[in-house]
Amino acid sequence: MTSTIKSTKKLVIYSFGIGAIYLIFGLLEFARGLSESLSIPWKISTVLVSPDMFSGVTLVIVGLIFLFEVHAQWKSGKDAGSFLAVGTLLAAVFFAVYLAIMGAHAIGAGVYMISPEAYAEIFVDWAEWTWTTDMRPGLWLFVFTLPGAYYTMKMWLSRKKKT
Amino acid sequence: MRQPSYTIALIGNPNVGKSVIFNNLVPGARQHVGNWPGKTVEKKEGTFTHYNTLLKLVDLPGTYSLTAAAEDEMVSRNYIIQEKPDLVVDVIDASNLERNLYLTTLLLELDINLLLVLNMTDIAEEKGYKINVKALSEKLGVPIITTIATKGKGLVELKEAILKAAQSPTKKRNLNYGKKIESIIASIVELLKKDPEIAKNYPLRWLSIKALEKDEQVLDIIRDSPIRAELMEGYFMNANKVLGEDPDIALADARYEQINKIIEQTLVRGKRKWTFTDILDKVFLNKYIGIPAFFALLWAVFQFTFEASAPFMSLIEMFFAYLSGLAAQIPNEIVASLLADGIFSGLGFILTFTAPIFFLFFALSILEDSGYLARVAFVFDKLMFKLGLHGRSFIPMLLGFGCNIPAIMAARSVEGKKDRLITILTVPFMSCAARLPVYVLIAGAFFPANAAAAVWAMYIIGIFVGILFALLLRKTILKGEPAPFIIELPTYKMPTIKGSVIHMWERGVSFLKKAGTYLLVGAVIIWLFSVLPWGVEPGSGESLIGLLGQTLQPLFAPLGFSWQIVSSLVFAFLAKELVVESLGVIYGVAGEASIQAALIASITPVSAFALMVFTLLYVPCLATVGVIKKETGSWKWTLFAVVSEIAIAYIAALLIVTIGGLLV
C-alpha cells in the first residue's frame, strides 16, 4: 500500500485527543442509557450525555478508530492519516444522521403547532420538542473533528496538484 | 415495428459500467446500476436509433472469462457464442487494464466483430495512468473509444463508432501465442477442417483453443465427429508433451504474456499515488475494526430510517384520517365501511409506512453506490470461510434488505451449485423492507426508548440466523468445501444525492405498485373477512377473520400471540405488509397510536419481541416462494425452504418467550 500521508507527531496527538473524547462520551452515553433503563436517572443535561446505549457504542467505535494505531504511529511516524480520515468520515456520517433527525423532528413540531385540533393528536410526539431535545454528543462532538477533516482535504488537494 | 438492423452486445468484466452505458444509449432504460460486481444477472435488450438505423443493444452480466463458472457468466458466454451478435462491445475498466484485457484476448480468439470501450478513464487518470489509445488499438487490431459513462463523456462518439463498426466489420487479427502453441493450434485447425459439419459452423481457431482447454461444451460439439478419436489420442497427448504442462495453463500464460507486452508499450503508470480507496480500505477491511464499523453504520441506517421518517409518517396518517372522516359520511353503510374500515384503515395504514421504507432505500442506496457493500462481503468472508461458507453469498444477503426477490436472483453470481443453493435458502432470513412496517409499529409501541435499536436488532438477528442456517446445511445435507472467494473491490465513489434519490425511487415505486394492486386487494379481502357474516361486530371474534384466528390460535398460545395477531400472520403469508394491514382492519381504529394501544393491551412485551422475530423469520411472501422455485428448479427445495423457515421462526420465537419469561 502506498499511502503517503505523512504523520507528524502533532497529528498523532490530535488523533489521540479526539479519539479519547469520543471514547469517553461514548462510554458515558452507554452508562447513562443502561442506568436509566434500570430507572436510575442522571442529573446531567441530555445535551451533554444523552441516555442511549446504542449510540454510545457507536461513539466508542468511532473513538477506537481514531485511537486504533496511535501507538504504532507514534513510534514509526508512518500513516496516521488513514485512521484519522476514516474516523472523521464516520463521525460525519453520524453527524449527518442526527442532523437529519433533528430537522425532521422540527418539521413534526412545526406541523403540531399549525395543525387543526382534530389532527394535532397525530403529532403529539413533538408537542414539547425544542432543539435541545435532539441535541446529543454525536452532533456537537463533530466540531472537534473539523481540523482533521480540513487537514485531510488539504492533503488530498495538494496530492492532486502534484500531477 | 421495424426490424433492428444490427444486434450489439455489451460485454465486459463485472462492475465496469456496462449498464450505465446501456441506460445512456437506450432511451428509457432502467438497468440496475450500483458499485459492486455482479448486479446484472440476466441479459437485457433495448433498442435505439442512430441516423435512422435501428440498433438492438444487449446488456450482459459481467464476466471474467468465457469459461463459465457461475450461472450469470454462462448467460454472457452463450449469448456471444450462440446468438452471434453483429458487433460485440467490450467495455473495459481503464484503471484496471491488465485484468480486463484478459477477456478481450478471449474475445479476439472468437473471430468476432469487436469494438473496445475504455471506460472509467477518470479513475485511471486519478491513479496517474496515461494510456496510448491509438497504439493500444493498433496492437489489438480493434477500434477503441474512451468514455466516462457516468458523466456522459464519449457516448456520442461511441454511438458513432458502434454504427460504423456494425456496418463495416473490422478485419480481425489474432494475437500470437508463440511458436509452440501456434503450431499446435494450426495442426488442430487442419484436422477440424476434415469435418465439414464443424468447419461450417464454428470459428476453427477458437474451437481448437477451447478443445485444448478441454472446455466441456466444446468437447460436446466434437463428441460425434469422426475425427474425435484422432484428436483425443494423437493431438492432445502431443500437446501435453510439447508444452510440458497442461495446455489450459500454457494458454493462460501466453495470453497474459501478450497482455503484458501490449501494456508495456501503451501504458505509462506514473507514480502511484494514494487514493481515498487506499485510505478507507485500511480501516473498513481491517480485521478488528471492519466488522464493528459495519454494525455501527448499519445502526446509523436504522436510526435514520426510524427517527427521521416519523414526522412524515404522521403527515401521511393525517391525510388518511382526513379521507376516512369523509368516507364515514357516505350514506351507504357498506360502501362507507369498505372505504373507512377496509381501504383507509387497512391500505391507508400500510401506506403510512411508505416514509420509513423510502428512507431505508435511500440509506441503502448510499451504501451501495459508495462501493461499501462489496467490502462488507470481504470482511465477513474471513469469518464465513472459517465456517465453511462462501463470502460471495454475503452480497445477495445484504441485497435482501431491500427485497428478497432480486437478492435470490443475485445468487446466480455465486459459483458452485451447492454454494448457490445455500445462498438462496439463507436470503429469506434477511429482513426485507416489507417487514419494516411490522417492526416500526411494534417497536414503537413496546420499546419506544430503543425503537431504532430494536429494529436494528432484527436485521442483525436475520444475518445471524442466516449464517447459522447456512452452517447447518453445510454440515448436513449440502456437505462440501466452499469455492475460494475472489471479489474485485470497486473503487469508492462519492454517492450523489441525485443518484441515491433515483435508486430510492426505483425501489420505492415497486412498493407503491404493490400497494396499488396486491395490498389493495388484500385490504378488500381482509375487510370482507372482518365484516362477514354481515351484521356481526366488524373484526370481532364472530367474524370470519375471528373464527380463523381463534381456530389457529392454540398453535400459537405458547408464544402468547392473540387471535388477532394469528390471523394477521396467516394473511401475511401472501405479503408481509399484510400483518400491519390486517391489524389495521381488525382493530378498526384509525391511526398508529390507537393500534399500538390495542396491541399493548393484548400481548406482553416479550411476546411482542417474539412476534417481531417470528415475522422476520417465517416465509417472506408468496412471490419469494415462487422465485425460490424458479431459481432452484425444484419443488423439493422450495418445500424445504418453506417448512424450515416456519419451523425456525417458531422455534426462535419460542426461545425468546421462554428465556424472556425467565428474565422478566
Ligand SMILES: Nc1nc2c(ncn2[C@@H]2O[C@H](COP(=O)(O)OP(=O)(O)OP(=O)(O)O)[C@@H](O)[C@H]2O)c(=O)[nH]1
Ligand atoms: N467514476 C466513474 N464511475 C463509473 C463510470 N462508469 C460507471 N461507473 C460506476 O461504476 C459502477 C458500476 O456500473 P454498472 O454500469 O452497474 O456496471 P456493470 O458493468 O453493469 O456491472 P455488472 O452488471 O455488475 O457486471 C457504478 O457505481 C457506476 O456509477 C465512469 O466512467 N467513471
Ligand SMILES: [Mg+2]
Ligand atoms: Mg450491469
